[in-house]
Amino acid sequence: xxxxxxxxxxxxxxxxxxxxxxxxxxxxxxxxxxxxxxxxxxxxxxxxxxxxxxxxxxxxxxxxxxxxxxxxxxxxxxxxxxxxxxxxxxxxxxxxxxxxxxxxxxxxxxxxxxxxxxxxxxxxxxxxxxxxxxxxxxxxxxxxxxxxxxxxxxxxxxxxxxxxxxxxxxxxxxxxxxxxxxxxxxxxxxxxxxxxxxxxxxxxxxxxxxxxxxxxxxxxxxxxxxxxxxxxxxxxxxxxxxxxxxxxxxxxxxxxxxxxxxxxxxxxxxxxxxxxxxxxxxxxxxxxxxxxxxxxxxxxxxxxxxxxxxxxxxxxxxxxxxxxxxxxxxxxxxxxxxxxxxxxxxxxxxxxxxxxxxxxxxxxxxxxxxxxxxxxxxxxxxxxxxxxxxxxxxxxxxxxxxxxxxxxxxxxxxxxxxxxxxxxxxxxxxxxxxxxxxxxxxxxxxxxxxxxxx
Ligand SMILES: *Cc1c(COP(=O)(O)O)cnc(C)c1O
Numbered sequence: 001x002x003x004x005x006x007x008x009x010x011x012x013x014x015x016x017x018x019x020x021x022x023x024x025x026x027x028x029x030x031x032x033x034x035x036x037x038x039x040x041x042x043x044x045x046x047x048x049x050x051x052x053x054x055x056x057x058x059x060x061x062x063x064x065x066x067x068x069x070x071x072x073x074x075x076x077x078x079x080x081x082x083x084x085x086x087x088x089x090x091x092x093x094x095x096x097x098x099x100x101x102x103x104x105x106x107x108x109x110x111x112x113x114x115x116x117x118x119x120x121x122x123x124x125x126x127x128x129x130x131x132x133x134x135x136x137x138x139x140x141x142x143x144x145x146x147x148x149x150x151x152x153x154x155x156x157x158x159x160x161x162x163x164x165x166x167x168x169x170x171x172x173x174x175x176x177x178x179x180x181x182x183x184x185x186x187x188x189x190x191x192x193x194x195x196x197x198x199x200x201x202x203x204x205x206x207x208x209x210x211x212x213x214x215x216x217x218x219x220x221x222x223x224x225x226x227x228x229x230x231x232x233x234x235x236x237x238x239x240x241x242x243x244x245x246x247x248x249x250x251x252x253x254x255x256x257x258x259x260x261x262x263x264x265x266x267x268x269x270x271x272x273x274x275x276x277x278x279x280x281x282x283x284x285x286x287x288x289x290x291x292x293x294x295x296x297x298x299x300x301x302x303x304x305x306x307x308x309x310x311x312x313x314x315x316x317x318x319x320x321x322x323x324x325x326x327x328x329x330x331x332x333x334x335x336x337x338x339x340x341x342x343x344x345x346x347x348x349x350x351x352x353x354x355x356x357x358x359x360x361x362x363x364x365x366x367x368x369x370x371x372x373x374x375x376x377x378x379x380x381x382x383x384x385x386x387x388x389x390x391x392x393x394x395x396x397x398x399x400x401x402x403x404x405x406x407x408x409x410x411x412x413x414x415x416x417x418x419x420x421x422x423x424x425x426x427x428x429x430x431x432x433x434x435x436x437x438x439x440x441x442x443x444x445x446x447x448x449x450x451x452x453x454x
Contacts, residue, residue: 007048011036040067043432053416056440058429061262063293065342066431072292075338079331088327095333102340108280111301116328120261120287121155123298126322127283128159131221131255137309137318147222149185153231154259163223166232181215183208186237201241212252221255226273230262233423234383236376242277255282265289269379292339297332352380358434362441371452383425396422402451409447
């Protein structure tokens with residue numbers, strides 16, 4: 001029998017010989033361990049040497065109901081024996097039809113058409129192209145620009161990156177990108193001292209109105225991450241902003257694109273974040289949790305009005321043109337249907353409310369920490385903003401990589417925490433229990449002590 005102790009290292013060495021990983025300076029792996037996971041169960045990931053890690057970040061925000069979820073696995077196995085894939089132009093299949101019907105029922109009113117793609121960034125590309133093409137078909141080819149929020153993240157393909165404002169991902173590739181019009185984010189953390197989140201939202205809407213007055217004639221759409229700007233540091237804002245945004249988009253004739261790729265499917269406390277402002281966007285992009293974190297799939301929901309603008313005689317050239325080989329993949333659709341069945345059969349949102357309340361109670365103590373500027377939470381997303389100076393909120397220099405110390409501490413103590421810079425966050429699968437939440441918070445708290453010590 002090979003020594004259990006060496007199995008992680010052996011797999012890591014084989015990996016590093018050929019594989020180039022995402023979001024990684026590969027040289028870091030000279031000192032930071034690459035963790036080979038051989039099995040998952042519930043909220044836990046198990047490595048090749050029998051150590052385990054509580055998945056505090058739902059494996060990049062995708063997992064909802066635990067790893068290797070038996071119900072999703074069974075649906076997948078059944079589908080794999082029935083139909084694994086078929087071209088989605090000229091052909092269709094029951095899982096896609098059923099999924100589209102259910103998504104239309106579950107999403108806010110007015111979203112009646114579904115365009116499938118296969119990951120989050122692709123869904124953003126679809127929404128951007130569709131919005132532009134809608135205006136073109138309406139005789140408004142002068143509308144070629146998009147308004148995005150500061151601190152936004154919508155993916156990393158060139159179009160999606162164009163409407164993103166996280167410097168880490170954008171800066172290097174900026175010469176290749178479209179130039180969005182940036183509207184100041186309603187991010188409550190960036191508010192003036194004493195300002196409530198609702199007041200920040202109201203002030204930012206005034207600024208957005210001014211931008212629209214200048215730019216609406218050349219603008220296709222405003223794109224936002226409803227309620228939580230996730231990759232931008234789990235920055236949160238008041239739902240009033242979404243309600244005001246809906247009104248402004250109507251007034252100025254620009255589309256409202258809601259990127260619910262990260263916040264959809266119960267993360268913020270409601271099934272979709274837009275519900276908290278009682279708004280229907282013109283486009284809603286879904287991915288990540290859509291398949292429960294099992295397979296890549298995305299969907300762009302839009303209105304009948306949008307669809308009608310493309311519906312014309314063939315030679316008019318008005319058809320929407322965007323195609324991925326794996327569009328509407330039946331396996332992915334069946335994983336999504338199994339995920340929605342769990343929402344239907346179990347009191348998921350109710351259970352999440354109790355878990356979120358428990359998480360809030362456990363994070364309370366960190367508010368007084370001398371290096372914590374803010375503890376914030378929206379539903380099943382909670383974040384702790386670490387700063388060098390609590391009074392002035394001066395951040396630690398990014399180069400000190402203090403969040404990384406929390407990550408490494410987590411790995412040594414059975415927890416996968418993956419801070420965004422100096423923001424330590426919790427976004428666990430919905431199957432965690434209170435004891436597991438306690439574990440995450442305890443490991444994070446010890447990790448933070450480690451990270452701020454010099
Ligand atoms: C992750 C994410 C995307 C991109 O999705 P990918 O599947 O990673 O391409 C887009 N928007 C938001 C808000 C995201 O969190």
